[in-house]
Amino acid sequence: xxxxxxxxxxxxxxxxxxxxxxxxxxxxxxxxxxxxxxxxxxxxxxxxxxxxxxxxxxxxxxxxxxxxxxxxxxxxxxxxxxxxxxxxxxxxxxxxxxxxxxxxxxxxxxxxxxxxxxxxxxxxxxxxxxxxxxxxxxxxxxxxxxxxxxxxxxxxxxxxxxxxxxxxxxxxxxxxxxxxxxxxxxxxxxxxxxxxxxxxxxxxxxxxxxxx
Numbered sequence: 652x653x654x655x656x657x658x659x660x661x662x663x664x665x666x667x668x669x670x671x672x673x674x675x676x677x678x679x680x681x682x683x684x685x686x687x688x689x690x691x692x693x694x695x696x697x698x699x700x701x702x703x704x705x706x707x708x709x710x711x712x713x714x715x716x717x718x719x720x721x722x723x724x725x726x727x728x729x730x731x732x733x734x735x736x737x738x739x740x741x742x743x744x745x746x747x748x749x750x751x752x753x754x755x756x757x758x759x760x761x762x763x764x765x766x767x768x769x770x771x772x773x774x775x776x777x778x779x780x781x782x783x784x785x786x787x788x789x790x791x792x793x794x795x796x797x798x799x800x801x802x803x804x805x806x807x808x809x810x811x812x813x814x815x816x817x818x819x820x821x822x823x824x825x826x827x828x829x830x831x832x833x834x835x836x837x838x839x840x841x842x843x844x845x846x847x848x849x850x851x852x853x854x855x856x857x858x859x860x861x862x863x
Contacts, residue, residue: 713830
Protein backbone atom coordinates (compact mmCIF):
# COMPACT_ATOMS: atom_id res chain seq x y z
CA UNK A 652 0.00 0.00 0.00
CA UNK A 653 1.18 3.51 -0.86
CA UNK A 654 -0.11 6.22 1.46
CA UNK A 655 0.03 9.90 0.46
CA UNK A 656 -1.22 13.00 2.25
CA UNK A 657 -1.75 16.41 0.69
CA UNK A 658 -0.21 18.94 0.47
CA UNK A 659 3.00 17.35 1.75
CA UNK A 660 3.58 14.69 -0.90
CA UNK A 661 5.61 15.72 -3.95
CA UNK A 662 5.00 12.76 -6.22
CA UNK A 663 1.93 10.53 -6.34
CA UNK A 664 1.54 7.32 -8.36
CA UNK A 665 -0.09 7.64 -11.76
CA UNK A 666 -3.74 6.69 -11.48
CA UNK A 667 -6.59 7.19 -13.95
CA UNK A 668 -9.96 6.64 -12.29
CA UNK A 669 -12.49 4.42 -14.06
CA UNK A 670 -15.29 4.45 -11.52
CA UNK A 671 -16.23 5.24 -7.94
CA UNK A 672 -17.27 1.84 -6.60
CA UNK A 673 -18.23 2.95 -3.11
CA UNK A 674 -18.61 6.22 -1.27
CA UNK A 675 -19.32 6.85 2.39
CA UNK A 676 -19.97 10.19 4.08
CA UNK A 677 -19.47 10.39 7.86
CA UNK A 678 -20.00 13.14 10.41
CA UNK A 679 -19.29 13.51 14.12
CA UNK A 680 -20.30 16.17 16.65
CA UNK A 681 -19.41 16.49 20.33
CA UNK A 682 -20.54 19.53 22.32
CA UNK A 683 -18.21 18.79 25.23
CA UNK A 684 -15.25 18.06 22.96
CA UNK A 685 -16.06 20.96 20.60
CA UNK A 686 -15.79 18.51 17.70
CA UNK A 687 -17.58 19.02 14.39
CA UNK A 688 -15.74 16.64 12.08
CA UNK A 689 -16.50 14.99 8.75
CA UNK A 690 -14.83 12.12 6.94
CA UNK A 691 -15.63 11.32 3.30
CA UNK A 692 -14.14 8.21 1.73
CA UNK A 693 -14.30 6.85 -1.81
CA UNK A 694 -13.21 3.49 -3.22
CA UNK A 695 -11.81 3.99 -6.74
CA UNK A 696 -11.02 1.48 -9.45
CA UNK A 697 -8.62 2.74 -12.08
CA UNK A 698 -5.54 2.12 -14.15
CA UNK A 699 -1.89 3.10 -13.86
CA UNK A 700 0.79 2.08 -11.40
CA UNK A 701 -1.95 0.87 -9.05
CA UNK A 702 -5.40 -0.53 -9.78
CA UNK A 703 -7.28 0.62 -6.68
CA UNK A 704 -7.30 3.72 -4.54
CA UNK A 705 -9.00 4.93 -1.37
CA UNK A 706 -9.43 8.69 -1.48
CA UNK A 707 -10.43 10.60 1.65
CA UNK A 708 -11.23 14.16 2.64
CA UNK A 709 -11.64 15.04 6.29
CA UNK A 710 -11.48 17.83 8.84
CA UNK A 711 -13.74 20.31 10.62
CA UNK A 712 -17.01 20.84 8.80
CA UNK A 713 -17.07 24.13 6.93
CA UNK A 714 -13.30 24.45 6.62
CA UNK A 715 -11.03 23.40 3.74
CA UNK A 716 -10.46 19.64 3.99
CA UNK A 717 -7.31 17.65 4.41
CA UNK A 718 -6.86 14.98 1.75
CA UNK A 719 -5.30 11.55 1.65
CA UNK A 720 -4.84 8.81 -0.95
CA UNK A 721 -4.03 5.14 -0.39
CA UNK A 722 -3.05 2.99 -3.37
CA UNK A 723 -3.37 -0.80 -3.72
CA UNK A 724 -2.56 -3.48 -6.25
CA UNK A 725 -5.43 -5.79 -5.29
CA UNK A 726 -9.13 -5.27 -4.66
CA UNK A 727 -8.98 -7.51 -1.59
CA UNK A 728 -6.40 -5.37 0.21
CA UNK A 729 -8.10 -2.13 -0.80
CA UNK A 730 -11.54 -3.29 0.34
CA UNK A 731 -10.13 -4.65 3.60
CA UNK A 732 -8.57 -1.26 4.37
CA UNK A 733 -11.75 0.59 3.35
CA UNK A 734 -13.84 -1.55 5.71
CA UNK A 735 -11.27 -1.19 8.51
CA UNK A 736 -11.35 2.60 8.31
CA UNK A 737 -15.15 2.68 8.18
CA UNK A 738 -15.45 0.37 11.19
CA UNK A 739 -12.94 2.46 13.15
CA UNK A 740 -14.83 5.69 12.47
CA UNK A 741 -18.18 4.17 13.40
CA UNK A 742 -16.78 2.93 16.72
CA UNK A 743 -15.65 6.49 17.48
CA UNK A 744 -19.21 7.76 17.04
CA UNK A 745 -19.23 8.94 13.43
CA UNK A 746 -22.67 8.73 11.83
CA UNK A 747 -23.25 7.77 8.19
CA UNK A 748 -24.83 10.58 6.17
CA UNK A 749 -27.14 9.49 3.36
CA UNK A 750 -26.82 12.12 0.64
CA UNK A 751 -29.51 12.74 -1.96
CA UNK A 752 -27.87 11.46 -5.17
CA UNK A 753 -29.05 10.34 -8.57
CA UNK A 754 -28.52 6.61 -9.02
CA UNK A 755 -27.75 4.58 -12.11
CA UNK A 756 -30.49 1.94 -12.00
CA UNK A 757 -28.49 -0.46 -14.19
CA UNK A 758 -25.26 -0.48 -12.18
CA UNK A 759 -26.68 0.64 -8.80
CA UNK A 760 -23.95 3.27 -8.50
CA UNK A 761 -24.37 6.97 -7.71
CA UNK A 762 -24.12 9.10 -10.84
CA UNK A 763 -21.24 11.45 -10.12
CA UNK A 764 -19.18 13.89 -12.09
CA UNK A 765 -15.65 12.72 -12.95
CA UNK A 766 -13.24 12.77 -10.03
CA UNK A 767 -11.80 16.25 -9.60
CA UNK A 768 -9.73 15.72 -6.45
CA UNK A 769 -12.02 17.98 -4.44
CA UNK A 770 -15.26 16.79 -2.87
CA UNK A 771 -15.80 19.17 0.04
CA UNK A 772 -16.13 22.92 -0.30
CA UNK A 773 -15.53 25.54 2.41
CA UNK A 774 -18.70 26.96 3.91
CA UNK A 775 -19.26 30.43 5.34
CA UNK A 776 -22.95 30.65 6.30
CA UNK A 777 -24.10 31.15 9.88
CA UNK A 778 -24.96 27.92 11.75
CA UNK A 779 -28.34 26.66 10.59
CA UNK A 780 -30.14 23.43 9.75
CA UNK A 781 -30.54 23.12 5.99
CA UNK A 782 -31.01 20.57 3.21
CA UNK A 783 -27.83 21.92 1.63
CA UNK A 784 -24.64 21.10 3.51
CA UNK A 785 -20.95 21.03 2.54
CA UNK A 786 -21.31 17.23 2.47
CA UNK A 787 -24.14 17.35 -0.07
CA UNK A 788 -27.92 17.65 0.01
CA UNK A 789 -29.50 15.62 2.81
CA UNK A 790 -31.79 12.78 1.76
CA UNK A 791 -35.28 12.19 3.10
CA UNK A 792 -33.97 9.07 4.85
CA UNK A 793 -31.46 11.23 6.69
CA UNK A 794 -34.12 13.71 7.78
CA UNK A 795 -36.30 10.92 9.16
CA UNK A 796 -33.32 9.64 11.16
CA UNK A 797 -33.04 13.11 12.65
CA UNK A 798 -36.75 13.11 13.51
CA UNK A 799 -36.38 9.78 15.31
CA UNK A 800 -33.65 11.22 17.53
CA UNK A 801 -35.73 14.32 18.24
CA UNK A 802 -38.67 12.13 19.26
CA UNK A 803 -36.41 10.26 21.67
CA UNK A 804 -35.20 13.55 23.19
CA UNK A 805 -38.80 14.78 23.43
CA UNK A 806 -39.88 11.67 25.33
CA UNK A 807 -37.02 12.03 27.82
CA UNK A 808 -37.76 15.70 28.43
CA UNK A 809 -41.46 14.94 28.93
CA UNK A 810 -40.43 12.43 31.60
CA UNK A 811 -38.21 15.01 33.28
CA UNK A 812 -34.97 13.26 32.31
CA UNK A 813 -32.06 15.36 31.03
CA UNK A 814 -29.27 12.82 31.57
CA UNK A 815 -28.95 11.89 27.90
CA UNK A 816 -29.66 15.28 26.34
CA UNK A 817 -26.03 16.05 25.47
CA UNK A 818 -25.38 12.59 24.02
CA UNK A 819 -28.58 12.71 21.96
CA UNK A 820 -27.84 16.27 20.81
CA UNK A 821 -24.41 15.05 19.69
CA UNK A 822 -26.08 12.24 17.77
CA UNK A 823 -28.66 14.54 16.19
CA UNK A 824 -26.07 16.99 14.86
CA UNK A 825 -23.90 14.09 13.71
CA UNK A 826 -26.88 12.85 11.67
CA UNK A 827 -28.02 16.34 10.57
CA UNK A 828 -24.77 18.23 9.84
CA UNK A 829 -24.54 21.89 10.80
CA UNK A 830 -21.52 24.12 10.24
CA UNK A 831 -20.76 25.54 13.67
CA UNK A 832 -18.31 28.29 14.50
CA UNK A 833 -14.86 27.46 15.86
CA UNK A 834 -16.56 27.03 19.23
CA UNK A 835 -19.85 25.13 19.16
CA UNK A 836 -22.61 27.33 20.54
CA UNK A 837 -24.26 25.48 23.43
CA UNK A 838 -27.53 27.24 22.62
CA UNK A 839 -27.89 24.55 19.94
CA UNK A 840 -28.23 21.89 22.65
CA UNK A 841 -31.67 20.31 22.38
CA UNK A 842 -32.36 20.64 26.09
CA UNK A 843 -35.83 22.22 26.05
CA UNK A 844 -39.11 20.98 24.59
CA UNK A 845 -39.63 24.21 22.66
CA UNK A 846 -36.27 23.80 20.90
CA UNK A 847 -37.11 20.21 20.02
CA UNK A 848 -40.53 21.22 18.69
CA UNK A 849 -39.06 23.98 16.52
CA UNK A 850 -36.39 21.64 15.16
CA UNK A 851 -38.96 18.93 14.34
CA UNK A 852 -41.03 21.50 12.47
CA UNK A 853 -37.93 22.58 10.55
CA UNK A 854 -37.15 19.02 9.48
CA UNK A 855 -40.79 18.49 8.52
CA UNK A 856 -40.61 21.54 6.25
CA UNK A 857 -37.42 20.22 4.70
CA UNK A 858 -39.10 16.90 3.91
CA UNK A 859 -41.90 18.81 2.17
CA UNK A 860 -39.28 20.71 0.16
CA UNK A 861 -37.93 17.42 -1.16
CA UNK A 862 -41.37 16.39 -2.41
CA UNK A 863 -42.39 19.74 -3.85
